[in-house]
Amino acid sequence: MRLADLADILPVPPGVPVEVEVTGVTSDSRAVRPGMIFVAVSGSKADGSAYAADAQERGAAAIVAGNGISLESIRVPVLAVEDPRLALARLASRFWPRQPQTMVAVTGTSGKTSVASFTRQIWEHAGYAAASIGTTGVVAPDRNEYGALTTPDPVALHMLLDELAGEGVTHASMEASSHGLDQRRLDSVRLAAGAFTNLGRDHMDYHPTVEDYLKAKLRLFDALLPKGAPAVIFADDEYSAPVIEAASSAGLQVLTVGRQGDFLCLKRVEHERHRQRAEVQYAGEIHEIDLPLAGDFQVSNALVAAGLAIATGTPARDALKALETLKGAPGRLDLVGTAANGAPVYVDYSHKPDALENVLKSVRPFTTGRVIVVFGCGGDRDRGKRPIMGEIATRLADVVIVTDDNPRSEVPAEIRAAVLAGAPGAIEIGDRREAIRTAVAMLQSGDTLIVAGKGHEEGQTIGTRTFPFSDHEEVRAALRERPA
Ligand SMILES: CC(=O)N[C@H]1[C@@H](OP(=O)(O)OP(=O)(O)OC[C@H]2O[C@@H](n3ccc(=O)[nH]c3=O)[C@H](O)[C@@H]2O)O[C@H](CO)[C@@H](O)[C@@H]1O[C@H](C)C(=O)N[C@@H](C)C(=O)N[C@H](CCC(=O)O)C(=O)O
Numbered sequence: 001m002r003l004a005d006l007a008d009i010l011p012v013p014p015g016v017p018v019e020v021e022v023t024g025v026t027s028d029s030r031a032v033r034p035g036m037i038f039v040a041v042s043g044s045k046a047d048g049s050a051y052a053a054d055a056q057e058r059g060a061a062a063i064v065a066g067n068g069i070s071l072e073s074i075r076v077p078v079l080a081v082e083d084p085r086l087a088l089a090r091l092a093s094r095f096w097p098r099q100p101q102t103m104v105a106v107t108g109t110s111g112k113t114s115v116a117s118f119t120r121q122i123w124e125h126a127g128y129a130a131a132s133i134g135t136t137g138v139v140a141p142d143r144n145e146y147g148a149l150t151t152p153d154p155v156a157l158h159m160l161l162d163e164l165a166g167e168g169v170t171h172a173s174m175e176a177s178s179h180g181l182d183q184r185r186l187d188s189v190r191l192a193a194g195a196f197t198n199l200g201r202d203h204m205d206y207h208p209t210v211e212d213y214l215k216a217k218l219r220l221f222d223a224l225l226p227k228g229a230p231a232v233i234f235a236d237d238e239y240s241a242p243v244i245e246a247a248s249s250a251g252l253q254v255l256t257v258g259r260q261g262d263f264l265c266l267k268r269v270e271h272e273r274h275r276q277r278a279e280v281q282y283a284g285e286i287h288e289i290d291l292p293l294a295g296d297f298q299v300s301n302a303l304v305a306a307g308l309a310i311a312t313g314t315p316a317r318d319a320l321k322a323l324e325t326l327k328g329a330p331g332r333l334d335l336v337g338t339a340a341n342g343a344p345v346y347v348d349y350s351h352k353p354d355a356l357e358n359v360l361k362s363v364r365p366f367t368t369g370r371v372i373v374v375f376g377c378g379g380d381r382d383r384g385k386r387p388i389m390g391e392i393a394t395r396l397a398d399v400v401i402v403t404d405d406n407p408r409s410e411v412p413a414e415i416r417a418a419v420l421a422g423a424p425g426a427i428e429i430g431d432r433r434e435a436i437r438t439a440v441a442m443l444q445s446g447d448t449l450i451v452a453g454k455g456h457e458e459g460q461t462i463g464t465r466t467f468p469f470s471d472h473e474e475v476r477a478a479l480r481e482r483p484a
């Protein structure tokens, strides 16, 4: 590709040789290979323009930077753009141009991973070659891989989409995290539909206010989806109104789901411990659904996923039937085992207030004894949520064990102290393995144990090192060690 072929993205100033060959694009100077374009973005830790000289040294053919940034020592062409992150996304989609034909993105505070997984499963059930991309990685017919970010950065994302399309994947569901939306990671993805699950407190370390957080989420609807595209919105959430408003103003086709939904209306639901029986109305017809998942909130996620599949062409009957075969995403109210006295132990990924509240409330009706919860909060993340989660656990569980999550660079005891400030009666056991063993050992008949916060994760990050650690394995080991 020549620089001239990218003139619609990169305004080439007079004097710059437009015939120059370019071989790829990156925003990380350390990844520059000869002939690549380096895009200098301003990040949370550094300003990419500080690495322009490094990129040049490694053979960059051109540097893209924000308007007004002066790069005096640079000899290769410097191309100024208004929004370098947008340019990065657009360039990535040019170098890796193939994308599955039908792509959808789901945003919201909780339920994204579950909805992305369910949508893929519905498509698979209907016979499509489908993929899902998100917190638990990439799942596709030929792969099941771990990924570092929920919404990959544009270069990684477009490389992946190009490969998936090459592997014959026609349908892909993605999670749109607020970071991803804010950082333009999805701006060149050709989305056919979008969805919203709910909004609560999250990532307050990154977004200055809840309004900024909502604004980032709304970008999916007011900036990314093409006019006329379906927007599937969970209507029972208190924040659905601004999302519906943004979607309507952007000329999208608003499809609401839930008890207050018009597209898929939840008429009746009966919650059982390990399944949910629902009656859902679609186009005037009632469908009985036996959803084989624990957790009342999974009904909402299943409806959003079915809405996305139907809106993108899966026959409604097939989509709704497929709900009866769904498997939960790993680590989402995942039943790992049961003590000999019948007490169940779940691993769950609730690491934010609303999720913890939901999961504790959803097991209460099936618990004749005590609800026991083991959890902590991650370091280098929103500090404000710590006492809030402590308070929620104290209010909704009978036994609260506060332990470590991923302390990262913070002092673990200080994180626990912040959680304990909201949970004065809690037991403190820093070592997560020991906390899980203690909780499993206390299980009496009728109790339910939730090990919350790390879900599918397979490591624990302490300082800069990540040690192998799996809540699933620890629970299984603790159950084995329990005296019969
Ligand atoms: C806060 C945040 O979102 N950071 C992400 C972001 O980094 P950044 O733009 O802030 O980068 P920075 O470190 O300030 O550096 C600025 C620029 O200088 C460049 N640089 C830096 C050093 C160097 O030697 N050369 C060089 O060119 C960097 O590549 C970067 O382009 O872009 C990077 C590349 O895409 C990401 O790896 C990085 O994710 C960090 C590791 C991260 O932890 N992100 C989390 C918070 C995140 O994005 N989470 C969401 C939500 C999760 C969920 O709720 O499910 C997600 O989508 O995963």
Ligand SMILES: Nc1ncnc2c1ncn2[C@@H]1O[C@H](COP(=O)(O)OP(=O)(O)OP(=O)(O)O)[C@@H](O)[C@H]1O
Residues within 6 Å of the ligand: 108, 109, 110, 111, 112, 113, 114, 115, 135, 150, 175, 197, 198, 297, 298, 300, 301, 329, 331, 332, 333, 348, 349, 350, 351, 354, 355, 356, 358, 359, 455
């Ligand atoms: N619809 C929902 N409403 C409320 N809580 C939910 C909902 N769906 C899932 N949860 C809770 O949130 C946790 C994470 O679910 P999931 O991974 O599907 O969401 P997510 O939006 O992808 O979260 P993350 O941003 O952490 O990746 C679950 O383990 C459960 O505790």
Ligand SMILES: N[C@H](CCC[C@H](N)C(=O)O)C(=O)O
Residues within 6 Å of the ligand: 150, 351, 377, 378, 379, 381, 405, 406, 453, 454, 457
């Ligand atoms: N994607 C989220 C996951 C948090 C999971 C929790 N276990 C923690 O480490 O805080 C983040 O990186 O903020």
Ligand SMILES: [Mg+2]
Residues within 6 Å of the ligand: 112, 113, 134, 135, 136, 150, 175
């Ligand atoms: Mg997720």
